[in-house]
Amino acid sequence: MPQYVLKRIFEMIPILFIVSVLIFFFTHLIPGDPARLVAGKDATAEEVTIIRSELGLDKPIWDQYITYMGNLFQGDLGTSLKTRLPVMDMFADRFMPSIYLTLSSMVWALILGLLIGTLSAVFKNKWPDYLGMVTAVSGISLPGFWLGLLLIQVFSVQLGWFPTGGIDSWKSYVLPSLTLGAGIMSMLARFTRSSLLETLKADFIRTGRAKGLKESIVIPKHALRNSLIPVVTIAGLQFGFLLGGSVVVETVFSFPGMGRLLIDSISFRDYPVIQAELLLFSLEFILVNLLVDILYSFLNPKIRQVS
Amino acid sequence: MKKKTKIYGMPFATNQLSGCEVNYFKFRESTENQTAKNEIPENQTKGGNEMRRIKFWRILLLVVVSAVLFVGCSSNESSSGKNGGSKKDNDELVIAVNENFITMDPHNTGDTNSNSVQSAMLEGLLGSDEEGKIVPQLAEEYSISDDALTYSFKLRQGVKFHDGEDFNAEAVKANFERIMNDDSLRLYSRGFSLITNIEIVSDYEIKVTLKEPYSGMLTRFVSAKILSPKLLEAGSDEIGKNPVGTGPFKFVEWVQGDHLSVERFDDYWDKKERVKKITYKPVPENGSRVAMLKTGEAQVIYPMPSQNIKELESNKDVEVKKIPSTIARYVSINTMKEPFDDVRIRQALNYAVDKDAFISVVNSGFGLPLDSIIPSKTLHYEKQEVYKQNIEKAKELLKEAGLEEGFKAEIWGNTNSDTMKGMQFIQQQLKEIGVDVEIKSMEEGTLSDEIYGAQTPEDAKVQMWYVSWSAYPSDTTNATKPLFYGGSFPPGGANTAYYKNDQVDQWIDEVNMTPDENKQAEIYSQIQKQVYKDAPWIFLGVDEILAGMRSNVEGVYISPTGGINVTDANLK
Numbered sequence: 001m002p003q004y005v006l007k008r009i010f011e012m013i014p015i016l017f018i019v020s021v022l023i024f025f026f027t028h029l030i031p032g033d034p035a036r037l038v039a040g041k042d043a044t045a046e047e048v049t050i051i052r053s054e055l056g057l058d059k060p061i062w063d064q065y066i067t068y069m070g071n072l073f074q075g076d077l078g079t080s081l082k083t084r085l086p087v088m089d090m091f092a093d094r095f096m097p098s099i100y101l102t103l104s105s106m107v108w109a110l111i112l113g114l115l116i117g118t119l120s121a122v123f124k125n126k127w128p129d130y131l132g133m134v135t136a137v138s139g140i141s142l143p144g145f146w147l148g149l150l151l152i153q154v155f156s157v158q159l160g161w162f163p164t165g166g167i168d169s170w171k172s173y174v175l176p177s178l179t180l181g182a183g184i185m186s187m188l189a190r191f192t193r194s195s196l197l198e199t200l201k202a203d204f205i206r207t208g209r210a211k212g213l214k215e216s217i218v219i220p221k222h223a224l225r226n227s228l229i230p231v232v233t234i235a236g237l238q239f240g241f242l243l244g245g246s247v248v249v250e251t252v253f254s255f256p257g258m259g260r261l262l263i264d265s266i267s268f269r270d271y272p273v274i275q276a277e278l279l280l281f282s283l284e285f286i287l288v289n290l291l292v293d294i295l296y297s298f299l300n301p302k303i304r305q306v307s
Numbered sequence: 308m309k310k311k312t313k314i315y316g317m318p319f320a321t322n323q324l325s326g327c328e329v330n331y332f333k334f335r336e337s338t339e340n341q342t343a344k345n346e347i348p349e350n351q352t353k354g355g356n357e358m359r360r361i362k363f364w365r366i367l368l369l370v371v372v373s374a375v376l377f378v379g380c381s382s383n384e385s386s387s388g389k390n391g392g393s394k395k396d397n398d399e400l401v402i403a404v405n406e407n408f409i410t411m412d413p414h415n416t417g418d419t420n421s422n423s424v425q426s427a428m429l430e431g432l433l434g435s436d437e438e439g440k441i442v443p444q445l446a447e448e449y450s451i452s453d454d455a456l457t458y459s460f461k462l463r464q465g466v467k468f469h470d471g472e473d474f475n476a477e478a479v480k481a482n483f484e485r486i487m488n489d490d491s492l493r494l495y496s497r498g499f500s501l502i503t504n505i506e507i508v509s510d511y512e513i514k515v516t517l518k519e520p521y522s523g524m525l526t527r528f529v530s531a532k533i534l535s536p537k538l539l540e541a542g543s544d545e546i547g548k549n550p551v552g553t554g555p556f557k558f559v560e561w562v563q564g565d566h567l568s569v570e571r572f573d574d575y576w577d578k579k580e581r582v583k584k585i586t587y588k589p590v591p592e593n594g595s596r597v598a599m600l601k602t603g604e605a606q607v608i609y610p611m612p613s614q615n616i617k618e619l620e621s622n623k624d625v626e627v628k629k630i631p632s633t634i635a636r637y638v639s640i641n642t643m644k645e646p647f648d649d650v651r652i653r654q655a656l657n658y659a660v661d662k663d664a665f666i667s668v669v670n671s672g673f674g675l676p677l678d679s680i681i682p683s684k685t686l687h688y689e690k691q692e693v694y695k696q697n698i699e700k701a702k703e704l705l706k707e708a709g710l711e712e713g714f715k716a717e718i719w720g721n722t723n724s725d726t727m728k729g730m731q732f733i734q735q736q737l738k739e740i741g742v743d744v745e746i747k748s749m750e751e752g753t754l755s756d757e758i759y760g761a762q763t764p765e766d767a768k769v770q771m772w773y774v775s776w777s778a779y780p781s782d783t784t785n786a787t788k789p790l791f792y793g794g795s796f797p798p799g800g801a802n803t804a805y806y807k808n809d810q811v812d813q814w815i816d817e818v819n820m821t822p823d824e825n826k827q828a829e830i831y832s833q834i835q836k837q838v839y840k841d842a843p844w845i846f847l848g849v850d851e852i853l854a855g856m857r858s859n860v861e862g863v864y865i866s867p868t869g870g871i872n873v874t875d876a877n878l879k
Binding site: 090260 | 403409493543544548588592594598751755756760776785800
C-alpha cells in the first residue's frame with residue numbers, strides 16, 4: 001500500500017508539469033491586454049508600453065514561460081499584475097476559509113446524504129423514501145444563489161441567528177455551508193439510494209438475513225459498505241470541485257474564497273494569479289483523486305489486491 | 308414587525324410538535340420492544356426479521372429526530388437576545404461596498420473603492436468637498452502663477468503622521484519625488500511627469516514647477532496623498548499593504564477579500580468627535596448588501612441597488628441617499644466610418660432616442676439626461692439644448708443624408724446585464740427610424756482589446772460603443788481631452804468616436820494653458836456647444852448614485868465620483 005501511494009505521488013509530477021504548460025499558454029492565449037487594463041481607460045499608448053515592459057509582457061512567450069517556471073521551482077508564485085501584491089499574500093487570507101467551508105459543507109452533506117439515501121432505500125416506496133427524495137430533488141433543483149439569499153432573509157434578517165456574510169466566527173460558516181452542501185447532499189442521497197437498492201437485491205444480503213443477522217448489521221455492514229463505491233466517487237469529485245471555490249456562494253455571502261478571486265483575476269487578465277490558482281486547483285484535484293483511490297481499496301478488498 | 312413575530316413563533320411550534328412525537332415514539336418503542344423480545348426467539352420467521360428491521364430503523368429515526376431537536380433548541384438559546392441588529396456596539400461603523408479593494412498605494416490607484424478607503428487614512432495637499440470642489444487640506448492655502456507653471460503651497464503646521472513623524476515640506480517633496488521617479492505609478496503619467504522642479508521655500512512652504520501648463524494638475528494634488536517619509540523608505544510593497552498618512556483614521560488590518568479596518572487617530576489635526584473604528588467590507592451581491600443594512604450589520608452600503616429603494620423607503624432605520632454623479636452614459640459613434648461621418652446621421656441617431664425613457668428603463672428611474680458633453684457636476688458645465696426625441700426630425704435628417712431607408716449598424720458593449728439592457732434599449736429606439744442595430748456584447752478584456760488594439764483610425768472596427776466615462780468634478784480636462792481631442796485616438800486615448808475638429812482641438816490646447824478660471828469657463832462653453840452640435844456620441848444620461856445609511860450615521864457622504872467620505876463619521 002505505501003508503495004502504491006508513493007508511486008501515485010511520483011506520477012503527479014509529470015501531470016503537474018503538463019498542466020502547468022497548458023495553463024500558462026492558454027492563459028496567455030485569452031484575448032485581452034493586461035497592460036491596458038492595468039493602465040486604465042485614460043492611459044496613453046506610451047504608458048501602456050511602459051507598463052507592458054514593467055510587467056515583462058513584452059518578452060517572447062517562451063522567455064516568459066522559462067521565467068515563470070524558474071520562479072515556481074523556487075516557490076515564488078509571482079506578483080499580481082492588478083494589486084502588485086505577491087500572489088502568496090493574496091492566497092494567504094483566502095485559502096484556509098475556502099478549506100473550512102469545503103470541509104464543513106462536505107461533512108454535513110455526506111452524513112445527511114448517506115442517511116437520507118439509506119433510509120429511502122430501506123423504506124423504498126414508503127413515506128421516508130418519498131420525504132427523502134422530495135428533499136433530495138429540491139436540494140438539487142434549488143439554485144444556490146436563490147437558496148443563499150433565502151437563508152439570509154430568514155436566518156439573518158428575520159431571525160438574526162447568523163451573520164449575512166464574512167468570516168468573523170464559526171457562525172459565518174453555517175449559512176454558506178448549508179447552501180453549498182445542499183446540492184451535494186441531495187446528489188449523494190440519490191446515489192446512495194440507487195446503489196443501495198441494487199446491493200439489497202444481491203444474494204449475499206439474502207443469505208445474511210436468512211442466517212439470522214440483525215438488520216443493524218446487514219444494512220450498514222453488508223449492504224451500505226458495498227454500495228459506497230459510486231458514492232465515494234461522486235463525493236470525491238464534488239470535494240475537488242468545492243476546493244476550487246464556489247463563485248455563487250462566495251458572492252452571495254461575501255465570503256473571501258478562492259473562486260471569486262479566480263473570476264476577478266480572469267476578467268483582469270491577472271496572469272500570475274490565474275496560473276497560480278489553476279495550478280493549485282489541479283494539485284488539490286489530483287490529491288483528492290488519490291484519496292478516493294485509497295478509499296476504494298478500503299471499501300473493496302478486490303481493488304486492494306490488484307493495486 | 309408583524310412578520311417577525313410570526314416567524315419567531317414558528318420554531319417553538321415545531322419544537323413542541325416534535326417533542327410530542329418523540330414521546331410517542333418512545334412509547335411505541337417500549338411496547339414493541341417487549342413484543343419483539345417475546346416473538347423472536349421462537350423462530351426466525353420473515354415476520355420477525357421484518358420486526359427487527361423496523362426496530363432498527365425506528366431507533367435511527369429517533370436519533371435523527373432528537374438530533375434535529377437538539378440543534379433547534381441550542382441554536383434557539385444562542386439566538387435569544389443576540390439579534391444581528393443590536394450586536395454591533397456603537398463604536399464601530401461598518402461600510403459595505405460592491406467590490407474588493409485593489410491597492411492601498413494612493414499613488415497607483417485606479418478604482419473608486421480603494422480611493423474611498425484610502426481617503427479615511429490619507430490626505431493630500433488639497434482635498435475636495437461634498438460637491439467635488441477643490442478645497443485646501445494639508446495645505447492651508449495655494450496659488451498658481453500667471454503662466455500656470457508654478458504652484459505654491461503654504462502647509463498646515465502641527466500635523467503628525469500616524470507613525471509619529473512630522474508633516475512638513477520635506478515630506479511633501481519626498482512623496483512627489485517618489486511619483487516623479489517611478490513611471491509605473493498611475494499618477495506619474497497623470498501630471499507628475501510634467502514636474503521639473505520642487506522647491507522647499509521654508510519648512511512649511513513649497514513650490515512646484517511644471518514643464519508646461521496643465522489645468523488638471525490641481526485635481527492631481529488631491530489624488531497625490533501624502534505618505535509618511537518612513538513608509539516611503541520601506542518601499543512599494545509595504546505601501547500597498549500598510550498605508551501611513553495623516554488622516555483622521557489609521558490603518559489596522561486588511562484581510563484580503565474579507566475586510567479592511569481602520570481606527571480613530573487621536574492626534575488628528577482637526578479635532579472632532581468621531582467613531583472609534585470603521586470596517587470596510589466588499590459585498591458584491593446586491594441582496595446581501597441590502598440584508599446587511601437591514602440587520603444593522605452594516606451602517607452604510609454603497610452602491611444601493613435601485614430595486615430595493617421602495618422596500619427601504621418605508622423603513623425608519625434606514626435612509627436612502629441619491630447623489631447626482633459624474634458618470635456620463637453615452638454611445639460613442641465612430642465619426643470616421645460611413646455613414647456616421649455625416650453629422651446629420653449622428654444627429655438623427657440622437658433625435659431617435661428618448662432620454663427620459665432611457666433613464667426609467669435602463670437606470671430604474673435614477674438619473675438625469677446628459678444635456679451637455681460633461682455631467683452637470685463637472686466644473687464649467689453648461690446646459691445645452693437637448694436632442695429631444697423627435698422621430699419625424701430624425702427621419703428627415705436621414706432623408707437629407709440620402710439614407711431614407713435606414714441602414715444596418717453594430718453596437719458594442721460589455722457583458723454586464725445593465726449594459727445589455729442599455730444596448731437593447733438603443734436597438735429598439737433606433738429601429739423606429741429604420742436603423743437596424745446588431746448587438747455585440749463582449750467580455751471586458753476582449754472588448755478593450757478590440758477597441759484599443761486598433762493602431763490607426765483606419766484599423767478601427769468599432770461603429771458604436773455603449774460605454775460610460777467618469778472624471779473628478781474639478782477635472783474638466785480629463786472629462787474632455789481624452790474623449791474629444793484629435794490627439795486622443797485609441798490606443799493613445801479614449802476618443803473612440805475618432806472625433807476630430809480642428810477648432811475644438813485648438814480650444815482644448817488653449818484652455819489647458821490658462822490658469823484663469825473665467826477664461827477657462829468661456830472656452831469650455833464654446834467647446835461644449837460645438838461638440839454637442841457635432842454629436843460624436845448619442846448623449847444618454849448621467850447616473851444618480853444611490854447609497855443606503857442607517858439613520859444613526861452622521862458625517863458620512865458620497866461624492867459625485869462615488870467616493871465615500873468618512874472624515875467626520877460618527878454614530879448617534
